[in-house]
Amino acid sequence: xxxxxxxxxxxxxxxxxxxxxxxxxxxxxxxxxxxxxxxxxxxxxxxxxxxxxxxxxxxxxxxxxxxxxxxxxxxxxxxxxxxxxxxxxxxxxxxxxxxxxxxxxxxxxxxxxxxxxxxxxxxxxxxxxxxxxxxxxxxxxxxxxxxxxxxxxxxxxxxxxxxxxxxxxxxxxxxxxxxxxxxxxxxxxxxxxxxxxxxxxxxxxxxxxxxxxxxxxxxxxxxxxxxxxxxxxxxxxxxxxxxxxxxxxxxxxxxxxxxxxxxxxxxxxxxxxxxxxxxxxxxxxxxxxxxxxxxxxxxxxxxxxxxxxxxxxxxxxxxxxxxxxxxxxxxxxxxxxxxxxxxxxxxxxxxxxxxxxxxxxxxxxxxxxxxxxxxxxxxxxxxxxxxxxxxxxxxxxxxxxxxxxxxxxxxxxxxxxxxxxxxxxxxxxxxxxxxxxxxxxxxxxxxxxxxxxxxxxxxxxxx
Amino acid sequence: xxxxxxxxxxxxxxxxxxxxxxxxxxxxxxxxxxxxxxxxxxxxxxxxxxxxxxxxxxxxxxxxxxxxxxxxxxxxxxxxxxxxxxxxxxxxxxxxxxxxxxxxxxxxxxxxxxxxxxxxxxxxxxxxxxxxxxxxxxxxxxxxxxxxxxxxxxxxxxxxxxxxxxxxxxxxxxxxxxxxxxxxxxxxxxxxxxxxxxxxxxxxxxxxxxxxxxxxxxxxxxxxxxxxxxxxxxxxxxxxxxxxxxxxxxxxxxxxxxxxxxxxxxxxxxxxxxxxxxxxxxxxxxxxxxxxxxxxxxxxxxxxxxxxxxxxxxxxxxxxxxxxxxxxxxxxxxxxxxxxxxxxxxxxxxxxxxxxxxxxxxxxxxxxxxxxxxxxxxxxxxxxxxxxxxxxxxxxxxxxxxxxxxxxxxxxxxxxxxxxxxxxxxxxxxxxxxxxxxxxxxxxx
Numbered sequence: 001x002x003x004x005x006x007x008x009x010x011x012x013x014x015x016x017x018x019x020x021x022x023x024x025x026x027x028x029x030x031x032x033x034x035x036x037x038x039x040x041x042x043x044x045x046x047x048x049x050x051x052x053x054x055x056x057x058x059x060x061x062x063x064x065x066x067x068x069x070x071x072x073x074x075x076x077x078x079x080x081x082x083x084x085x086x087x088x089x090x091x092x093x094x095x096x097x098x099x100x101x102x103x104x105x106x107x108x109x110x111x112x113x114x115x116x117x118x119x120x121x122x123x124x125x126x127x128x129x130x131x132x133x134x135x136x137x138x139x140x141x142x143x144x145x146x147x148x149x150x151x152x153x154x155x156x157x158x159x160x161x162x163x164x165x166x167x168x169x170x171x172x173x174x175x176x177x178x179x180x181x182x183x184x185x186x187x188x189x190x191x192x193x194x195x196x197x198x199x200x201x202x203x204x205x206x207x208x209x210x211x212x213x214x215x216x217x218x219x220x221x222x223x224x225x226x227x228x229x230x231x232x233x234x235x236x237x238x239x240x241x242x243x244x245x246x247x248x249x250x251x252x253x254x255x256x257x258x259x260x261x262x263x264x265x266x267x268x269x270x271x272x273x274x275x276x277x278x279x280x281x282x283x284x285x286x287x288x289x290x291x292x293x294x295x296x297x298x299x300x301x302x303x304x305x306x307x308x309x310x311x312x313x314x315x316x317x318x319x320x321x322x323x324x325x326x327x328x329x330x331x332x333x334x335x336x337x338x339x340x341x342x343x344x345x346x347x348x349x350x351x352x353x354x355x356x357x358x359x360x361x362x363x364x365x366x367x368x369x370x371x372x373x374x375x376x377x378x379x380x381x382x383x384x385x386x387x388x389x390x391x392x393x394x395x396x397x398x399x400x401x402x403x404x405x406x407x408x409x410x411x412x413x414x415x416x417x418x419x420x421x422x423x424x425x426x427x428x429x430x431x432x433x434x435x436x437x438x439x440x441x442x443x444x445x446x447x448x449x450x451x452x453x454x455x456x457x458x459x460x461x462x463x
Numbered sequence: 464x465x466x467x468x469x470x471x472x473x474x475x476x477x478x479x480x481x482x483x484x485x486x487x488x489x490x491x492x493x494x495x496x497x498x499x500x501x502x503x504x505x506x507x508x509x510x511x512x513x514x515x516x517x518x519x520x521x522x523x524x525x526x527x528x529x530x531x532x533x534x535x536x537x538x539x540x541x542x543x544x545x546x547x548x549x550x551x552x553x554x555x556x557x558x559x560x561x562x563x564x565x566x567x568x569x570x571x572x573x574x575x576x577x578x579x580x581x582x583x584x585x586x587x588x589x590x591x592x593x594x595x596x597x598x599x600x601x602x603x604x605x606x607x608x609x610x611x612x613x614x615x616x617x618x619x620x621x622x623x624x625x626x627x628x629x630x631x632x633x634x635x636x637x638x639x640x641x642x643x644x645x646x647x648x649x650x651x652x653x654x655x656x657x658x659x660x661x662x663x664x665x666x667x668x669x670x671x672x673x674x675x676x677x678x679x680x681x682x683x684x685x686x687x688x689x690x691x692x693x694x695x696x697x698x699x700x701x702x703x704x705x706x707x708x709x710x711x712x713x714x715x716x717x718x719x720x721x722x723x724x725x726x727x728x729x730x731x732x733x734x735x736x737x738x739x740x741x742x743x744x745x746x747x748x749x750x751x752x753x754x755x756x757x758x759x760x761x762x763x764x765x766x767x768x769x770x771x772x773x774x775x776x777x778x779x780x781x782x783x784x785x786x787x788x789x790x791x792x793x794x795x796x797x798x799x800x801x802x803x804x805x806x807x808x809x810x811x812x813x814x815x816x817x818x819x820x821x822x823x824x825x826x827x828x829x830x831x832x833x834x835x836x837x838x839x840x841x842x843x844x845x846x847x848x849x850x851x852x853x854x855x856x857x858x859x860x861x862x863x864x865x866x867x868x869x870x871x872x873x874x875x876x877x878x879x880x881x882x883x884x885x886x887x888x889x890x891x892x893x894x895x896x897x898x899x900x901x902x903x904x905x906x907x908x
Contacts, residue, residue, distance in 0.1 A: 251875070
């Protein structure tokens with residue numbers, strides 16, 4: 001079976017799983033979701049055996065998407081993941097798998113739009129108990145920005161005569177790409193289109209896995225729809241996106257540095273990471289594209305793990321305010337250790353995948369366009385300081401009762417949480433030390449062709 | 464290929480790999496099970512450091528027996544294509560022996576010093592990683608490999624400063640050190656990227672001589688920035704006195720023996736590059752001399768042993784910077800080795816220093832106070848005050864560097880919250896009063 005031709009079948013387990021999770025009684029929903037995500041992970045691991053039809057980067061993205069979903073379902077605290085969350089996660093995963101495997105750009109766009117629906121559908125939205133916290137109301141503007149422009153682009157493409165209309169050198173096609181890029185940048189949470197992310201992270205349900213699925217597919221779309229730098233439009237758009245990405249990286253890093261709430265801090269760190277990914281993808285060099293891909297992999301695993309730990313901490317202590325925490329390492333040493341390891345993986349300690357990816361990213365961006373991407377350097381430094389500071393303030397120092405506050409009850413990680421997070425750490429360590437990594441660019445042959453000057457169909461590349 | 468080469472490769476590879484493997488195994492056991500007994504931890508770590516020392520001695524002897532002045536040992540490829548190869552020459556052989564010997568000695572000292580300390584296993588875990596990092600730094604055949612070891616040493620240094628993590632001061636001191644390292648390491652990162660862009664490689668090979676004057680100056684200044692941070696040179700010296708919060712053995716290892724000398728080592732390693740960058744050398748000499756003068760004055764007003772030792776280390780390291788800048792490489796290396804051994808000894812004896820000082824004062828009670836210069840009374844008082852305040856470097860750094868960045872971050876955050884309130888169509892909550900997220904505390908799950 002050719003996964004790229006039969007991609008709807010690869011979506012089916014997630015879609016059916018979501019349906020059954022919605023229908024079955026609540027106590028069994030989580031078991032069903034676990035089984036579904038485990039099944040999709042197994043299927044993703046079988047993709048390489050179908051032959052060379054799917055490139056290594058897409059295979060890795062499939063495995064990673066399934067792994068993030070499985071880890072989220074297993075390790076998330078019970079209060080953070082209701083049945084609605086599980087349904088939304090499975091639907092998002094299904095759409096992501098389909099998008100990664102589909103080759104037609106119209107299907108890719110359609111699935112990209114569909115990925116935003118599960119978290120916005122009324123019957124799936126979680127409304128918190130306090131009336132002052134309404135994440136969906138505040139984020140709907142960004143939801144529209146992420147959905148409507150690609151929808152317009154898709155509609156115009158559907159109305160065109162030939163399937164390859166998107167590749168045709170029409171003057172309005174640059175406008176189509178711009179519409180898609182607007183949606184992609186919003187979904188990537190690049191400044192100034194990032195406002196939805198801190199709101200969602202602080203007030204919404206567990207979203208990091210779905211968020212990074214969106215990031216990975218956005219990267220693939222970005223490399224596909226970004227005009228070539230040799231064209232007049234591309235010569236303007238690519239450098240602008242590169243500078244925007246670098247500025248967004250620094251902006252997110254500055255904001256993350258001053259946060260006292262762990263969830264809000266993670267949100268701005270993701271904004272910073274998204275900026276780096278945008279800068280790398282827009283640089284247009286093969287090294288930049290490889291690095292973007294690797295950095296996306298590393299950051300998705302590290303930040304998913306950090307969010308799971310943050311939610312676990314919140315479920316036990318009732319807060320993620322670092323000013324009220326501290327000195328927790330004596331009571332939860334494993335939680336502290338895994339938090340530290342994931343922070344180190346996130347800041348690019350040598351021996352982890354992020355070290356390789358950051359090195360390649362700087363070579364692919366700073367080494368080629370130094371003045372445009374100079375903000376990436378201080379952004380990396382500030383992110384590292386922020387992560388280690390978060391660990392210090394949360395787990396080290398005097399306990400709250402020693403500072404005159406109320407004691408905080410805390411139980412260490414449960415076995416399912418411990419083993420899942422340890423697996424994530426091992427993935428980051430093994431991929432950092434592994435002899436070979438999927439170095440192909442996220443868009444596969446298309447983006448490789450973009451860098452080399454030919455399209456995957458052997459014709460001219462997209463102007 | 465001669466039959467000795469695989470043996471040589473294996474021995475050289477084991478020098479940094481042995482403590483690293485010990486660290487990984489110990490870490491896995493601690494994470495998945497629990498910390499082993501003190502005796503087991505000590506045996507593992509001392510054993511790995513002993514193997515490292517033995518292999519270092521053997522490697523050096525094998526290198527001396529060969530006619531080549533520089534030996535390249537290819538190890539393996541990891542990390543997505545990073546070639547791990549070691550460079551053995553006079554400089555790296557000297558540092559390799561020094562590192563392995565001092566690491567083993569300090570580890571042995573620590574077994575007794577930290578007996579029954581709650582973080583015993585954690586200390587030795589970090590010590591093993593630091594020892595491995597120092598070896599990668601000194602033996603690495605490229606700037607990338609040096610950077611790997613550099614980062615490991617920096618991280619372990621910061622974590623060991625905060626070893627007594629029940630108190631707030633060591634924790635903030637560790638974070639301060641890490642922040643300084645990270646910001647200064649931007650120079651190393653920038654230099655690495657530039658070298659790769661210009662030369663296509665970061666290997667410490669003869670290709671460094673092909674760089675033009677201005678590119679060489681740019682790379683040299685980047686490396687100098689990193690060296691200044693790691694070796695606590697002006698104006699980045701504020702973290703070193705705070706670093707004395709850590710256990711005495713870690714102070715001896717990092718700030719007496721090894722880590723603080725990583726800066727001069729980096730500059731010695733990059734000597735071919737510095738030869739083409741006279742401006743960078745000039746800056747190096749200036750920084751070194753200013754640091755030496757400042758640290759000398761500050762040292763004389765210190766009231767605690769470790770603080771005084773820290774400042775005197777800065778003085779000597781500043782002189783090493785000046786020596787490297789003036790091209791006196793052999794002198795700088797000899798100075799480095801002798802100084803590392805002396806300070807290591809002094810730090811380890813620091814707990815007994817008070818008794819030694821009392822004995823000295825008692826013996827010299829009748830002798831006049833030595834004096835080499837006379838200053839006008841007001842000036843000497845002012846100097847004394849400046850030295851007590853360490854020339855207000857910390858306050859200046861706080862006022863002109865840290866606070867503006869934090870103020871900018873807070874200003875941006877306030878803007879973000881106002882925008883969020885606009886989207887909410889409700890008043891923005893005060894940051895300190897922002898309610899917790901919607902999940903109520905469940906206590907133990």
